Amino acid sequence: MIFDSHAHYDDEAFKNDLEEVIDKIKRAGVNRVLNCGADLKSCITTTELTHKYDFIYGAVGIHPHSADEVFNNINKIGDMLQNEKIQAVGEIGLDYYYDTHxxxxxxxxxxEQMDLAKQLDFPVVIHDRDAHEDTLKVIKEFKGVKGVLHCYSGSLEFAKEILKEDYYLGFTGVVTFKNAKKAIEVVQHIPLDKILIETDCPYMAPVPHRGERNDSSYLLHVADKIAQIKGIGYDEVCKATYENASTLFRL
Incomplete structure (x- = not known):
């Protein structure tokens, strides 16, 4: 019982063998996947994936790298949210890593997208890279909106502030890396009922597959690492994170 709470199976990396990958992840015990849009094109392909595969659900939204797409397409995103298998607005947020945006x-x-989520009563999937302070300000501005900070990269102190807003934190294969001290500290100290697991595939493959194309079958390594960190069973982690994601995305 595994819920991959953030994937990109419409990515070009899967164009030649998606059917084989889908079969592989099903055999690995992956029961649900949330595929996330990042621009208008991927919102459309995400919606198509949800129609084709019964266990894939979707989030539609515009990533900060494509922020200029939002304003002329916000109504289109709202229309996509009417699809019965679209469960969230995302991935949206802030990315200050590059100076070019x-x-x-x-x-x-x-x-704009947080306001859409609030109006239509949808959870959000937030991308936050080197923008913790401004991300928190926006989250606090939109009280009542719930969501997840995916691929969490902040400190324990920042995590505590996010949890005060009743958000979840998503963890990828990064938690298995040798230099993942911050992620390990956060996992160790936050409640299990606020943790989601995700691939962000095709990126962020965990050890021992680091550097390979990621897919949801590798989440067993993420769940196992979280179990080790918290001193609990692997099955307990899978069950809790599955229930957490199902609760957030109303499945």
């Missing part, structure tokens, strides 16, 4: 534009696009 206008921060004010990102914030405006983020707020």
């Amino acid at each position: 206008d921060r004010n534009l990102q914030i405006k696009a983020f707020k």
Whole structure:
């Protein structure tokens, strides 16, 4: 029983063997996948995937790298949210890692989509890279919206602030890396009922597959690492994270 709470199976990396990958992850015990859009094109392909595969659900939204797409397409995103298998607005948020993306534009696009989620009563999937302070400000501005900070990369102190807003934290294969001290500390100290597991595939493959194309079958390594960190059973982690994601995404 595994719920991959963040994947990109419409990515070009899967164009030649998606059917084989789908069969592989089903055999690995993956019961649910949330495929996340990042621009208008991938929102459309995400919706198509949800129609084709019964265990794949979707999130539609515009990533901060494509923030300029938001303003002319916000109504299209709202229309996509009417699809019965679209469960969230995402992936949205802020990314300050690169200097080439206008921060004010990102914030405006983020707020526009948070407002859509609030109006239509949908949870959100948030991308936050090197933008912790501004991300928290926006989250606090939109009280009542629930969601997850996917691929969590912040400190324990920041995690505690996010949990006060009743959000979840998503963990990828990064938690298995030797230099993942911050992620391990956060997993160790936050409640299990606030943790989701995810691939962010085709990226972020865990040890012992680091550097390979990631897929949901590798989540067993993430769940096993979290079990080790918290000193609990692997099955307990899988069950809890499955229930957490199902609760957030109303499945």
